[in-house]
Amino acid sequence: MADESGVLDGYNEENTEAGIYVLRLFITGASPNSIRAVENIKSICEEYLPGNYDLQIIDIHQQPQLAHGEDVIAVPLMIKLAPYPKRRMIGDMSDTKRVLKGLGLSTNS
Amino acid sequence: MSKSQKNKEPVQYGTLPKALTGITGLDEITGGGLPYGRPSLICGEAGSGKTLMSIEFIVRGAVQYNEPGVFVAFEEKSDELAINVASLGFDLKKLQAENKLKIDHVHIDRSEIEETGEYDLEGLFIRLGYAIDSIGAKRVVLDTLENLFSGLNNQAVLRAELRRLFTWLKEKGVTAIITGERGEGALTRQGLEEYVSDCVILLDNRVVNQITTRRLRVIKYRGTVHGTNEYPFLIDEDGISVLPVTSLKMANTVSTERISTGVKALDDMLGGRGLYRGGSVLVSGTAGTGKTSLAASFANETCNRKEKCIYFAMEESPNQIIRNIRSIGIDLQKHVDSGLLIFNASRPNLHGLEMHLVAMHKCIKKYRPSVVIIDPITNFINIGSVSEVKNMLVRMIDFLQEEQISVMFTALSLNTIVNEQTDEGVSSLVDAWILVRDIEFNGERNRGLYVMKSRGMKHSNQVREFIITGNGLQLVDVYLGPDGILTGSAREQQMLLEQTGEAIRNSAVTRKDREIIRKRKVLEAKIASLHTEFESVEEELNKVYLEEELKKEILRKNREEVIKIRRGETEENVQTSKTSRKK
Incomplete structure (x- = not known):
């Protein structure tokens, strides 16, 4: 797809720093969705990006000002900061296909 | 009537605390504002003023009632919003710096x-909670939640979350406004917000006869009475103002003070002292009969008394009026310069009737004049039916009476009908009705003026000729000749004729006088001659008499002499001589 190729091109150009995936996961305390999301994303990362990712988990209950800064509405929210383009994924990350698409790894599947 | 209910104090029982919106008129309709600590919904179509009303609620709350507010904007960015409302005199940046306002732009793509x-x-x-806690907000606006639905797919989650949001807002104890776009057959697209809100206000922007009027209606308000009608509202440089229908209680105070109309002769016709303060007067007449001149003269007189006057010009521009009125020797410009006279010119079809009423209300409230002139009311017919115009004017008069403001309306009546009723049907409402009409006679048209009615004062029943001169307006008695009413040059002619007759009569009189004088002189001369004649006769007579006396005296002396000479005379002789002397 044209979109996909565009995304990949972007990814290649930006990926000067060894292609590390910078991920931020915003959760709200110990809500079921949050817990599931953390578990799911960790397993996805381990499976598809072993050693090539930087995952930060942020509890917006603890740091509400970050929620404003990153325009968080629906949680759990994961933002892929790098590689380009920036993508936002919401939900408990149970739909692996969509997560991979969001991460730009859907060509594999 | 629900109209009168709004003026009652709804908080008699202390049931529902309310938060004043600070929006002119809205607090009256809702009986004190929006439900305190509960969510309200403002819904309406695009461009109906939802965002503006909600932001005014926030800003007025922060500025006037010291209740900080949070504005969550789903549509406009903070900067855009600040620019958009800067035209209304709201300085969002300053308020934000003072921590009285927090704008949170939520972007969903x-x-x-x-x-x-x-x-x-x-x-x-969490964001909302953080924003509320950071400035201690009491008011919250969410504008508009619909964007969540367009940004996210899972409707079930969203609906559930919205319900939770309303409950959560109540728990937070903030007075919240949620705006919503109007949906098909329902108040909102989702058909959800109106059920969970405690108060629903519907904004409407309707076009009738190509004229748009914004209206507002309180659809629901839990736990309180509220005005149920549609109320027109206005968005202008001061924000929103809603006009509640004025009370129809008819309990206004009245004044017995009289004010001059500016035309001395007209004052004389109105019982000698002019109109009552706070009264209403209608000047109606056909085209070109001098209605505006009368109105301008009234305005001029008001300003000369150092009182304020607002002139609502519906046909001519202020400059045009000033120029035209200067030709009759009235300088309105100096009153405009001194700020006593305020012109407010707008075409009737600029906006709807209600809007005109709102605009006039605002203007009157702002300047607090003692006299208001609306010139003319006729063109309102173009934008509303007779009954609507009448309704509007009733409210206008009612409002003005409440404020003790005198008002003069002018109305054009059509030439074809000799009106006992004006087109607007307001003649029964006003306190005084002055009719100016054309009197067409002898190949010319002249103006006749009479007072059709004037409540509560003795007024003249005369038709007077109304003359517009370079020195203002004058009223002349119309001439009642043998052929009926005479006006204009016919009157002048008749007056000239009369003057001639008088001159002729005068000369005749003087001739007679002279004759009498002459006669008198003749007679006096005669009398004098007779008198002299008499004197001469008298003298003549006296002369005879004296001569006689003299003769007698001489005779007696002579006799005595004779006696003396005779000496020997008898007693008898002496006796006879005595008797003869007596003769």
Whole structure:
């Protein structure tokens, strides 16, 4: 797809720093969705990006000002900061296909 | 009537605390504002003023009632919003710097978001909670929640979360406004917000006869009475003002003070002292009969008394009026310069009737004049039916009476009908009705003026000729000749004729006088001659008499002489001589 190729091109150009995936996961305390999301994303990362990712988990209950800064509405929210383009994924990350698409790894599947 | 209910104090029982909106008129309709600590919904179509009303609620709350507010904007960015409302005199940046206002722009872009499973809107709650706590907000606006639905797919989650949001807002104890776009057959697209809100206000922007009028209606308000009618409202440089229908209680105070109309002769016709203060007067007449001149003269007189006057010009521009009125020797410009005379010119079809009423209300409230002139009311017919115009004018008069403001309306009546009723049907409402009409006679048209009615004062029943001169307006008695009423040059002619007759009569009189004088002189001369004659006769007579006396005396002396000479005369002789002397 044209979109996909565009995304990949972007990814290649930006990926000067060894292609590390910078991920931020915003959760709200110990809500079921949050817990599931953390578990799911960790397993996805381990499976598809072993050693090539930087995952930060942020509890917006603890740091509400970050929620404003990153325009968080629906949680759990994961933002892929790098590689380009920036993508936002919401939900408990149970739909692996969509997560991979969001991460730009859907060509594999 | 619900109209009168709004003026009651609804908080008699202390049931529902309310938060004043500070929006002119809205607090009256809702009986004190929006429900305190509860969510309200403002819904309406695009461009009906939802965002503006909600931001005014926030800003007025922060400025006037010391209740900080949070504005969550789903549509406009903070900067855009600040620019958009700067025209209304709201300085959002300053308020934000003072921590009285927090604007949180929420951006949702569907294309950026991948939904990967179950989620909720806890993030929004946390952000909102954080914003509220950081400035101690008492008021919250969410504008508009619809954007959540367009940005996110899972309707079930969203609906559930919205319900939770309303409950959460109540728990937070903030007075909230949620705006919503109007949906098909329902008040909102989702058909949800109106059920969970405690108060629903519907804004409407309707076009009738190509004229748009914004209206507002309180659809529901839990736990209180409220005005149920549609109320027109206005958005202008001072924000929103809603006009509640004025009370129809008819309990206004009245004044017995009289004010001059500016035309001395007209004052004389109105019982000698002019109109009552706070009264209403209608000047109606056909085209070109001098209605505006009368109105201008009234305005001029008001300003000369150092009182304020607002002139609502519906046909001519202020400059045009000033120029035209200067030709009759009245200088309105100096009153405009001194700020006593305020012109407010607008075409009737600029906006709807209600808007005109609102605009006039605003203007009157702002300047607090003692006299208001509306010139003319006729053109309102173009934008509303007779009954609507009448309704509007009733409210106008009612409002003005309440404020003790005198008002003069002018109305054009059509030439064809000799009106006992004006087109607007307001003649029964006004306190005084002055009719100016054409009197067509002898190949010319002249103006006749009479007072059709004037409540509560003795007024003249005369038709007077109304003359517009370079020195103002004058009223002349019309001439009642043998052929009926004479006006204009016919009157002048008749007056000239009369003057001639008088001159002729005068000369005749003087001739007679002279004759009498002459006769008198003749007679006096005669009398004098007779007198002299008499004197001469008298002298003659006296002369005879004296001569006689003299003779007698001489005779007696002579006799005595004779006696003396005779000496021997008898007693008898002496006796005879005595008797003869007696003769």
